[in-house]
Amino acid sequence: MKQKNYKANLFATILFFTIPIVSFCQSDSTTTEKTEEEKPTLSLNVSYHANTNNSMYLLVDTKAKIDGKFTPIKAIKVNLYLDENTDSTIIGKFITDKNGQAKAILPISLQHKWKSKATHTFLAISEATKNFEETTTETIITKSKIEIDTTNDGETKTVTAKVLTFNGTNWVAKPEVELKIGIVRAGGGILSVGEEETFTTDETGVATATFNKDSLPGDAKGYLTLIAKIDQHDEIGNITQEKIIPWGKPSKIDNSFFDKRSLWSTRFRTPIWLLFMAYSIIIGVWGTIIYLIMQIIKIKKLGKINTNTF
Amino acid sequence: MEKLSSLTPEQITQDLLPKKFGKWGKIWTAILIAICLIGAYAYYRQIRYGLVVTNMRDYVSWGIYISNFVFFVAISLVGSLITAIFRLANIEWATPLTRIAEIIAVSAIVFASLIIIVDMGRPERFMYLFLYGRIQSPIMWDVIVIMTYFCISLLLLYMPLLPDLKILLKFKEKSGNALHKLYRFQGSFWQGTKAQFKISEKAITILCVAIIPVAFSIHTVTSWLFATTYRPGWDSTNFGAYFISGAFLVGAGGVVVAMYIFRKFYHLEKYITELHFDKMGKLLVMLSLLYLYFNINEFMTPAFKMKKSEAGHLNELFSGTYAPMFWFAIIGGLIVPIIGLLFKKGRKPLPMFVIAILVVVCAWFKRYLIVTPTLLHPFMPMQEVPASYHHYFPSWEEWAIAMGSLAGALLIITFFARIYPIIPIQETLTEKNEAEKL
């Protein structure tokens, strides 16, 4: 993913170089007064993502260094274009959310243009705001895909991932691509199928991994979701390919502890012995109290009878 | 009760009828009301600004509210001791003290429940205890037991009062219209017939039997609020017995203080005699020895081992920040009564009064020492908190509310003594008659 930051005009370019100097000189007063010249630079990013079923999207990311750390910038208007900045090639206008992100998909009107080439440029232009200058960035990617294949000869299980890029007419093998081959896990973790953390494709575009995660819990039937993932590759972008394989151990989820009666359970699952003890004591003692109150009522009745007879 | 024999029943009745407040009575009541009002204002501030007005923080998350609660529960136990245990054991000299003990129990238990609500971060959710109550929690046990104890104590206060109400109803001019109406509402049905006496006596016996296990539970469960945790200083199997013995001691001390004050200001020298002080003095010695035994039990074994988790806590008590308070509570609350009351001279009313006050005050501080220092010795080191979290000294609001609750309890006792005879009239007369028969 190639990214270049252009300044909107010469003035901005000069500013870009002067900002560090200015802010260095006035580091004490920056918080008190924000002048035009001290606008922080907006870091604008566009990344390309393609998933298993060939669906693809672009992720726009805006952040800026505020108080020394990168902070997502929300409500930035970003125009995205395919290859060139014209009205007919616009992908769309997007506004970043609170995480400083916007997700874009290619509208079907660009089908012809998208099909016409193997390599495309995504052009992003953010509109100037009160705090930030207009910023432009571009990302160039070549259409690519991963193919996963698995073999199991009874002794060793092997996973091969083949990375292919489009050259305009054919899909050709792509060597020297680093990728992860693993199993999808909670929280987005990818547990590598083999010893290595990552794998690299050879001259035939193939990366081979030996599956050593025997008896790894899968779903109820023992299925695992295999994933091959290329992350932030200069030409390819971010692409993933998933495949479901029956190599796992059927997971036995035992959450019976939750329904058992225990001292830490909810009030609906109080241990029987405790209920028995508590209620027998309560009934016994309060039975006595009620009996005694009835005795008072009896005394009261006796008193009334006597009053009447007197 | 030799002196009683020289008195006519009319004189006795006149002596024991509730009296209007004198000058000191008015001043005393005014002071108590003032303290209560300051406490109420402090509580208003706490409601408004939240528990942040207290000096409790994440480590000391229970402060003097809880130690005050434990104190109240402890002192309320005396109702069961003097009334129930003595009655069942046929200890007759204690008869004049039963009502004093019982009203101390009732007022203390009322304020024990109130102070626990004060301690809650969300008092408006109090009803959740009944809507969503979880029987696994020792707090629920405490709630149930306190309600039960309150009801039984109230009955034990009320049943023996019935014959006295009949006597009170005879003196309409003296009591005034409002009180007369109250007496009539509460006891007009009591005719004093044999049948009524029979039921009443049976009921009182049942009450006396029932109140003893309930009283033991109330304080044992209160001790479990602490002992069911892992904390050093609380994690003790001795805690129930330790709490109960301490409770009897402070309760008896409280009765002695009340005896002395009522005797002096209501001129009850003929009814609360030096004999009573002498007997109560001996009782205090016995209870002090018992409590001392459980104290030794409580501190000796962990101090011998000095486990890492316990060591910090014990050192703090024995020789650290809390040492002055600790040794004051031990010496003042245990050693002084044991030594002082061994001598006959020590068991005269005035020295008894002084020692009893010391017992009660030390007991209050003892409860503070049970709650707070432990919380300052958690398992994990105290780090990453503001410096103020490392210490605890109650804020003025906490003091005001705690003192206000103590004043409130005293106020209940004071008003009770204003409205009802603090020494049972009917029982005194009956005992006099029986004595004369012999």
Place this chain on the structure above:
Amino acid sequence: MENKDTSRRDFLLTGILATTAIVAGCSDKKNPFTPEDTVTPSGKKVKLLSVDGEIIEVDEAFLKPVPHVPPVSIDESRRGIAGKKFVMVIDLAKCKNLKKCQSACNHMHQVHSSQNWLKVYAMEDADHTAPYWQPTQCMHCDEPPCVKVCPVDATFKREDGIVLIDNERCIGCRFCMAACPYSSRVFNWEPSDYKPTGDEEKIYSPENSIPQKVGTVSKCDFCPDRHREGKLPYCVEACPNGVFYFGDINEDTVTNGSETFRFSELIKDKAGYKLMEDLGTKPSVYYLPPVNRSFPFENGLENENETDKKLIAK
């Protein structure tokens, strides 16, 4: 297109991103942790271009950059996420007291500035033993002493192992704080001094724990709202050294975002242990001992506040 792609469209309805061929075989397979799956399908369809230039239809929810899962109901948050049992592994060898975990957690949970759900302790077990930094939060015990003592079911254990607090139930008795041996609970003595930015979740749920409710107890919640979005807890994500590993023990996997390990192997290889196991609380947080450290202990001292520095000096 419409007709040709019926099967694909049905598949996309479920939100699973797998090839049509795979779907045909294993359409019941659900992985709740790919972000796309956690999005509730809106039912509305949008057309978009595929890599091949074909036109495909996806659910509108696909268009959101980050799947937003609205807070679940109180009942749901009392039950937990089905089929999960969460664990955390904390690698003490990698911690240098940067406290990024703490600040991220405090910020996202709007914790009062004088309190922390996650503390990094300077520990030294005994004389002549080496000091180390130990991040500690709620242990989400399987025998939680805090839950045992709660009188109103305000704090509860879920089937996914998480111990949560319902701040709308809590009466503020603080018994749980006394019961917790790990001192992990804090009480909201006053309203939080957190300054809202306007982007916060507005609806309270025991799972997101925000906003903090005065007069009630709160603590680390293991970020269940994040799991529902397929993300890791804030502390895990914030730690630049990868100290925290989080995962599902039913999957036997933990991840710190960049590295993913098989939980059982990690615990075996690095001799994992739990804190104060002798108390029988059965924590869900495991520690890896501070061996072969990435940083010397002293590097972390600069992040200590003055009070704690003095304490450590002692």
